[in-house]
Amino acid sequence: MRTILLALLSLLVASSATAQDDPLKVAFIYVxxxxxxxxxxxxxxxxxxxxxxxGDQIETVYVESVPEPEVEPFxxxxxxxxxxxIFGTSFGFGDGxxxxxxxxxxxxxxxxxxxxxxxNVLTYMADFYQVYYLNGLIAGAxxxxxxxxxxxxxxIPEVKRxxxxxxxGAREVNPDAEVQVRWLYSWxxxxxAKEATEALMAAGAxxxxxxxxxxxxxxxxxxxxxxxxxxxxxxxxxSPETVVSGQLVHWDTIYIDIVEKVLDGTYTSTNLEDVDxxxxxxxxxxxxxxxxxxxxxxxxxxxxxxxxxDHPEFGEIDVYDLVLRRNxxxxxxxxxxxxxxxxxxxxxxxxxxxEGYLPTIDDLVxxxxxxxxxxxxxxxxxx
Amino acid sequence: xxxxxxxxxxxxxxxxSTPLLWAALGEIVAERxxxxxxGVEGMMILGALTGFIVAQSSGDPWLGLVAAxxxxxxxxxxxxxxxxxxxxxxxxxxxxxxxxxxxxxxLIGRGWVGRPLRNAMEYVSLPFLVDIPxxxxxxxxxxxxxxxxxxxxxxxxxxxxxxxxxxxIVRTVGENPAAADAAGVPVLRVRIxxxxxxxxxxxxxxxxxxxxxRPSWGQGMTNGLGWIALAMAIFALWDPLxxxxxxxxxxxxxxxxxxxxxRFPPQLLTxxxxxFTILALTLTSLRKGDRSFxxxxxxxxxxxxxxx
Numbered sequence: 054m055r056t057i058l059l060a061l062l063s064l065l066v067a068s069s070a071t072a073q074d075d076p077l078k079v080a081f082i083y084v085x086x087x088x089x090x091x092x093x094x095x096x097x098x099x100x101x102x103x104x105x106x107x108g109d110q111i112e113t114v115y116v117e118s119v120p121e122p123e124v125e126p127f128x129x130x131x132x133x134x135x136x137x138x139i140f141g142t143s144f145g146f147g148d149g150x151x152x153x154x155x156x157x158x159x160x161x162x163x164x165x166x167x168x169x170x171x172x173n174v175l176t177y178m179a180d181f182y183q184v185y186y187l188n189g190l191i192a193g194a195x196x197x198x199x200x201x202x203x204x205x206x207x208x209i210p211e212v213k214r215x216x217x218x219x220x221x222g223a224r225e226v227n228p229d230a231e232v233q234v235r236w237l238y239s240w241x242x243x244x245x246a247k248e249a250t251e252a253l254m255a256a257g258a259x260x261x262x263x264x265x266x267x268x269x270x271x272x273x274x275x276x277x278x279x280x281x282x283x284x285x286x287x288x289x290x291x292s293p294e295t296v297v298s299g300q301l302v303h304w305d306t307i308y309i310d311i312v313e314k315v316l317d318g319t320y321t322s323t324n325l326e327d328v329d330x331x332x333x334x335x336x337x338x339x340x341x342x343x344x345x346x347x348x349x350x351x352x353x354x355x356x357x358x359x360x361x362x363d364h365p366e367f368g369e370i371d372v373y374d375l376v377l378r379r380n381x382x383x384x385x386x387x388x389x390x391x392x393x394x395x396x397x398x399x400x401x402x403x404x405x406x407x408e409g410y411l412p413t414i415d416d417l418v419x420x421x422x423x424x425x426x427x428x429x430x431x432x433x434x435x436x
Numbered sequence: 437x438x439x440x441x442x443x444x445x446x447x448x449x450x451x452x453s454t455p456l457l458w459a460a461l462g463e464i465v466a467e468r469x470x471x472x473x474x475g476v477e478g479m480m481i482l483g484a485l486t487g488f489i490v491a492q493s494s495g496d497p498w499l500g501l502v503a504a505x506x507x508x509x510x511x512x513x514x515x516x517x518x519x520x521x522x523x524x525x526x527x528x529x530x531x532x533x534x535x536x537x538x539x540x541x542x543l544i545g546r547g548w549v550g551r552p553l554r555n556a557m558e559y560v561s562l563p564f565l566v567d568i569p570x571x572x573x574x575x576x577x578x579x580x581x582x583x584x585x586x587x588x589x590x591x592x593x594x595x596x597x598x599x600x601x602x603x604x605i606v607r608t609v610g611e612n613p614a615a616a617d618a619a620g621v622p623v624l625r626v627r628i629x630x631x632x633x634x635x636x637x638x639x640x641x642x643x644x645x646x647x648x649x650r651p652s653w654g655q656g657m658t659n660g661l662g663w664i665a666l667a668m669a670i671f672a673l674w675d676p677l678x679x680x681x682x683x684x685x686x687x688x689x690x691x692x693x694x695x696x697x698x699r700f701p702p703q704l705l706t707x708x709x710x711x712f713t714i715l716a717l718t719l720t721s722l723r724k725g726d727r728s729f730x731x732x733x734x735x736x737x738x739x740x741x742x743x744x
Contacts, residue, residue, distance in 0.1 A: 252697075
């Protein structure tokens with residue numbers, strides 16, 4: 054009841070924007086509150102940038118804190134209010150979106166982080182695995198205990214890509230590095246994140262990264278002066294001295310591209326069956342850093358420059374340079390460099406990708422294995 | 437290695453269970469007077485928010501804690517009004533308070549998200565104790581003052597409840613309000629005071645979260661701790677001293693679910709507190725005759741003179 058009231062309230066507030074002749078009405082459905090400072094907050098920044106980009110041509114509205122199984126009545130209401138395009142930002146909205154899409158064949162739907170499409174349903178995702186790899190390079194160089202800590206929400210492919218990318222980066226710089234993983238089995242559990250971080254530090258971790266929806270890891274690591282990486286939104290403020298870098302998302306790049314193609318007629322409600330955005334560094338959908346434009350906090354650059362490697366690809370290179378080079382390579386494209394490119398073995402010694410094989414997006418979306426250096430339980434791990 | 441694990445488990449259990457202990461102690465007092473308050477989660481989160489706002493604005497976390505306690509008291513007064521004075525169903529009223537608290541704090545807290553508390557509570561180091569070899573640095577160096585105060589308050593409450601006239605009055609009101617009334621005890625006023633005391637304690641528990649444990653505000657940041665505190669009050673069989681034991685046990689399960697994650701399925705450990713609470717409930721109903729084990733006789737029953 055509360056969420057419905059709140060949602061209706063925010064709908065009223067949000068839709069009292071400009072009354073225009075016939076702007077394209079773009080609606081957003083968030084799973085959390087826009088004040089979560091994480092997932093929904095980032096999507097709402099994307100919505101605001103989208104509105105700014107197109108000005109009077111479009112009108113955006115949003116509903117927040119929508120429980121995943123109850124998304125359909127919200128869609129009904131948005132359609133009744135004249136929504137032309139509806140973005141459901143969470144994986145769990147999928148069933149509701151696909152069902153509603155059949156009832157409203159003229160409405161265009163976007164399923165964020167989704168896995169199934171329809172003539173009027175496209176899927177989109179901004180993925181961090183490359184950025185976590187870059188964070189891993191940094192972490193491997195900064196750790197003196199060779200133990201990195203990782204607080205992770207759920208053992209699902211998206212999070213496994215993050216951890217694997219992080220471990221691959223760390224091992225490229227420091228072959229002895231271990232990534233200790235602790236699972237929360239929740240996206241939001243501040244006390245769990247705190248105790249998981251404490252447990253990791255007690256196990257020797259001296260650099261911390263995470264995939265969950267609170268800045269707890271940063272604050273807890275900072276109490277002992279350990280460097281950490283920000284996730285999703287800019288979390289520098291939570292500990293300016295210890296946040297080294299992180300992952301930033303720019304959902305607006307995806308939203309602007311989609312809406313542009315809807316406006317110019319490229320995307321219609323009949324031809325989206327094969328439209329799947331899996332956007333990366335090369336598309337500008339994600340960025341290395343804890344705040345925009347700052348890939349590595351200046352205070353840590355000296356430390357990274359002090360670590361010089363004999364690198365198989367670049368020869369003698371310091372880690373700061375290596376991070377920037379790899380970032381530039383991946384910004385050029387996956388075919389230039391990808392941390393998951395074969396040959397790759399998992400931590401049980403099985404070859405997962407052969408020499409010269411570049412995993413496809415489908416491979417990555419279904420990724421279940423753990424790479425060498427990852428320590429901790431791992432649900433659904435291939436034998 | 438194992439000693440280190442045991443010590444760090446105790447240390448983390450103490451820290452994690454601090455808000456649980458404060459909130460559970462408050463609930464124990466309220467329930468001993470005969471009033472169940474399922475609004476603990478709501479009172480906690482409101483306390484966490486106002487505590488954060490006042491501390492952030494004033495720069496003084498202890499002022500924030502006072503605000504958190506006052507907020508908890510105000511929220512509890514609502515419950516007392518409905519459940520004690522109007523004699524509404526205690527369970528419904530408390531549940532409503534939790535839903536109300538979570539919603540209102542989310543709404544008001546919007547502008548306070550995304551920034552850490554600028555002047556958080558600091559760790560205290562207990563003199564002398566910290567110098568004990570091995571044990572001292574782990575247990576007595578890296579804790580908040582509220583953790584130690586919680587233990588002291590628990591012992592004090594036990595003493596008051598068991599060995600003073602005030603305690604006798606509170607217990608009598610919870611066991612047999614009609615008899616207390618006949619003896620001239622103002623039953624409703626005692627119950628209101630006990631509920632408000634519970635609110636103060638829940639507010640402090642919430643303040644601990646946003647001012648010390650994780651010094652920032654986030655919507656829904658209590659994340660169910662209020663419910664665990666309720667379970668703890670039952671598991672402790674409404675006894676403040678047993679609540680210390682319950683806090684350490686629940687805390688140990690929680691922290692071990694992370695430190696032993698590579699050896700045990702963590703879900704097994706996180707469900708233990710609830711399993712233990714069910715066991716405790718079973719135990720109480722099996723030993724109904726034994727006064728030292730049972731729930732307060734009039735728990736959950738609104739009192740009005742002349743009924744029964």
